[in-house]
Each structure stands twice: as structure tokens, then as C-alpha cells.
Amino acid sequence: MDLVNSLDGRLLFAVPKKGRLYETALALLKGSDIKFHRHNRLDIALCINQGIALVFLGAADIPVFVGEGRCDLGITGQDQVAEHQTSVDEVLELGFGKCKLQVQVPANGSIKDPRELVGKTVVTSFTHLSREYFKSLEIEKFGAEAVEKNGLKTVMKYVGGSVEAACALGVADGIVDLVESGETMKAAGLMDIATVMTTEAVLIRSKNPRNPELAEVVVNRIKGVINAKKYVLCSYNIPRTLLPIVHDITPGKRAPTVTSLEDEGWVAVQAMVEQVRVADVMDQLEKAGAHDILVLQIINSRAGKD
């Protein structure tokens, strides 16, 4: 059976084929028990244990394919969804691929404010978002009527990558590009002067998925993996008399689990704690008189329906 026929009835899930989101997106699929074989150079992979086919696409193309209903689910950046103005449901923020889309200019140049770029040349891979951004600056400066009548004065030029080189090459007065650590920007002798948007990876769903029940199962599984990463399980022993104190420090998601120990007067406590707070929580517990404090990783989770 050829590949196209074997796609029949399968839920099509678009995932980035390379770049910044690739590895974490694949780890997320693995955590959700979505197993597949990807043959060399093929951009479609059938899942072994689910009625799903993965479609490997560029992150920028994923909102388009999902928006047109060609794919049912997709993982891409919020920036790409906004840039391509497609109608999709953003069902879940995924907590990785976090960065900012920023206006940048030469650090040693005279421009210090994005308004000074009005009427000049801006190079970017995000022409729609950049146009919208400079349109609002131009409306502020010239008024909506003038902008409507004369069009944008700022010139937007598209490049597909290595946007930072544009200023040094004399192609641009400023750029609009993604910044995470700022290393690339700094290495190119640029500085940021405004933020167009902040973004992270997101799970998107078509308005009309071909198998809504299976789409829901996949969304829930991914949700479980994402939520598990947000929390760790904290367990410790404490004299029963101190329990009221620790309730305040580790209230858990619903309530802490408290079990009696053989050692009379002592209890064992287990509670979910936000990963970002765990060091602080451990300090507080130790100070309050807790012993044997352990922090355990949660691999997967389901909150259950209320």
C-alpha cells in the first residue's frame, strides 16, 4: 500500500521538521506515547500505536496547513500563528521555544527608538507582524487617514533566515527578529529597542479536525506531559505537631497526602510543588523542622475531570 493511501482516516499531526522546536517537540510526542518510524528523507511518518500520521514541516508552514484543515493538529510558535493570520485554535501553550520578536538596530548607531525607523528599511522574516507594528507607529505620527491614503512609508523586506546580517550588509536600517539569549543579536552588533511580541511553542488544532475524538485524546496526553513538567512531588517526614505549619508551605494541588509513620508522633507528607518554587519550599520545610525531604520527578499526570 502506498503512503498516501495509508494516510486514509488518520489524524494528521504537523511537527517541525528542524530548527529550534524540533527536539523538544519530538520529546513531547515520546512522552505522550506517540510512536512512529520515520524513513530516511520522508516527511510523513505513520504512528505505530495510534491512528495518527506525523507530517514534518517547516515551523512557518504549520499554521498554514492546520489553518486550511490539511493537518488536524500542529506544533509551532505563537509568532508563526500570528504572522500567518490563519484561523486555528491555540489549544495549549507548551512552555518551550520562548523568545521575543524584537526591533533591533546597530548598537553603535544613532537610532534609539523604533519611531526613528519610520520611513526607513526594515528586514525581517515576519513581514506581516512588522507591517502591523510600524503601521501603528505611523498612525501615531501621521494619523490613520494619511496612512490609509498613502500606504506605509516604512519599507519591509523579507529574508528567510540570518536576518541579523542585514544591517551589517547595508540592506537594512533595522531588523525585526527573534531574540532568546541575545547572543546572536550581540554578536551581530545589534541592540533591541522594542518588543513586537513574546512567543512560545503552542499546540494548534484545526477548526474542523477529521477525527475530533482522537484529537482530544492527543491534546489530553500532551497536556498531561506538560503539566507533569510544571510540578514535582515533594515528600518528607515531620512530627505530627508541626503539621499545621507544613500545610501552609506545601498545600499541594488539592491537599497534601499525610500518612502515619511507625515511629509514633511522626507523619510522612507528599505534595505536588511547582518546579520553579521547589528550592524555596525545601528551604522553608527544613527550617520548619521537616526531615528526609525528597523531590521526585513526575513523568506524566492527569488532573481528572472536575
Ligand SMILES: Nc1ncnc2c1ncn2[C@@H]1O[C@H](COP(=O)(O)OP(=O)(O)OP(=O)(O)O)[C@@H](O)[C@H]1O
Ligand atoms: N532562539 C530561539 N529560542 C527559542 N525559540 C526560538 C528561537 N528561534 C526560533 N524560535 C521559535 O522556533 C520557531 C521556529 O524557528 P526556527 O528558527 O527554529 O525555524 P526555522 O527557521 O524553520 O529553522 P532553521 O533556523 O533551522 O532554518 C520560531 O517561530 C520561534 O517560535
Ligand SMILES: O=P(O)(O)OC[C@H]1O[C@H](OP(=O)(O)OP(=O)(O)O)[C@H](O)[C@@H]1O
Ligand atoms: O537570542 P539567541 O539565543 O541568540 O537566539 C536568537 C536567534 O535564534 C534564531 O535563529 P536560528 O538559530 O534559528 O537561525 P536562523 O536565523 O537561520 O533562523 C533567531 O532567528 C535568532 O537569530
Ligand SMILES: [Mg+2]
Ligand atoms: Mg531559524
